[in-house]
Amino acid sequence: MSSHHQSVMFDESIIGLKLKSNGVYIDATFGRGGHALGILEKLGDQGKLIAFDQDITAIEYANQQFNDSRLRLIHSPFVNMHQILSEEELLGKIDGIFMDLGVSSPQLDNAERGFSFNTEGPLDMRMNQSSGISVAQWLVSADKVEIANVIYEFGEERKSRHIASAIKRFQQEQPIKTTLQLANIVASVVKTKKNKHPATRTFQAMRIFINQELTQLSETLKQTINLLAPEGRLCVISFHSIEDRIVKQFIQQHSKQKQLPKGLPIMNSGIEQTLLKDLGKSFASKEEVNNNKRSRSAILRIAQRTTKDVE
Ligand SMILES: C[S@@+](CC[C@H](N)C(=O)[O-])C[C@H]1O[C@@H](n2cnc3c(N)ncnc32)[C@H](O)[C@@H]1O
Structure with a gap:
């Protein structure tokens, strides 16, 4: 452990x-x-x-x-x-x-928990894995507007609508199941300074949302x-x-x-x-x-x- x-x-x-x-x-x-x-x-x-x-x-x-x-x-x-x-x-x-x-x-270091955009793991992000749904499950049912709102509200990410559109485009081919799939989708539409990963705000937003932190x-x-x-x-x-x-x-x-x-x-x-x-x-x-x-x-x-x- x-x-x-x-x-x-x-x-x-x-x-x-x-x-x-x-x-x-x-x-x-x-x-x-x-x-x-x-x-x-x-x-x-x-x-x-x-x-x-x-x-x-x-x-x-x-x-x-x-x-x-x-x-x-x-x-x-x-x-x-x-x-x-x-x-x-x-x-x-x-x-x-x-x-x-x-x-x-x-929690961050264990790839299996799905919190990290740097390591491959199931896209989960629940702190309490005995209840609620994972981010991967949520992304299946949520529509573009809901996804964009979450990313904007909880991540203060200006590119929220672009990211939501990219997510939906990807899902036309296959479901998003892993952390790196999501990180790469975000990186395809967000550019940030060298020392900040483009998916930082999106991962923060989805974590806050899925755990109802606020x-x-x-x-x-x-x-x-x-x-x-x-x-x-x-x-x-x-x-x-x-x-x-x-x-x-x-x-x-x-x-x-x-x-x-x-x-x-x-x-x-x-x-x-x-x-x-x-x-x-x-x-x-x-x-x-x-x-x-x-x-x-x-x-x-x-x-x-x-x-x-x-x-
Ligand atoms: C930043 S860590 C705490 C570290 C701790 N102070 C230490 O020194 O080891 C936050 C912990 O709080 C738990 N946590 C976060 N939100 C919670 C909530 N709503 N209810 C209960 N536990 C929560 C997380 O699972 C995590 O283990």
Whole structure:
């Protein structure tokens, strides 16, 4: 089983979570457990870490490599965290939630998973292979307009319509089954600078779409409000602008005080209580970017759940 994943913005994340020795934490994206290990190292005997991953290989890896009674592993999309943890009466009791979005290096490096435009493999791209459909299956049923919209919306690719047309032309001869077939079709209509593969944006778009990454992220961010304890921290690392926009807007929306409409109860101060305090964003250091190319697009945003009083 492929195991290497270099954790991104490790120190910044661990500091950002402001870990309490006996706290209860969620790692929504376990991966290969790099950040999880950092969290566990700071927790005492009474501390707990609940870790999610929708990829069964991440959970199998954790079961083999982590022998720690403070760690609980859940094989599920993180969008189910509210439901699972409310059944256990953990609402309002979580001291920190960490999310390191996107795919892990073992997922990218395993050609069989179909995430890479550099290696030949089945065109799958599902993080959770036990549900949903692969990109290859989707491309059979989707029409040109739908394909173009996905590539434009989730990849911000200007040549989206040309790519969709090329895909449909290819499919008149044969179905697209592999990563390199798709990469070559895209490369036939998109030209980019030397160090960027022409299919980068298309693969990103299809991965986001097939895994419903943005809707899952928005839904889950909303859930964090009810899960976090007062002063609990939310730390999210995103890797592209579409993802970061969602995190940024969510934090801003809940950290700005709003004037309440007139006519509400007299006791009301007239200012709606904010639910989060925006603690800002940070980027990977130059040194980290030199050592780990993947970190160059990382943005870590941190927010803190407010106490009951208006801050
Ligand atoms: C960037 S990696 C995390 C790496 C990890 N922090 C580490 O240091 O090893 C992202 C992981 O989150 C998982 N993941 C992504 N989206 C998810 C979702 N919606 N629900 C659950 N797991 C998800 C992926 O399967 C992948 O294993």
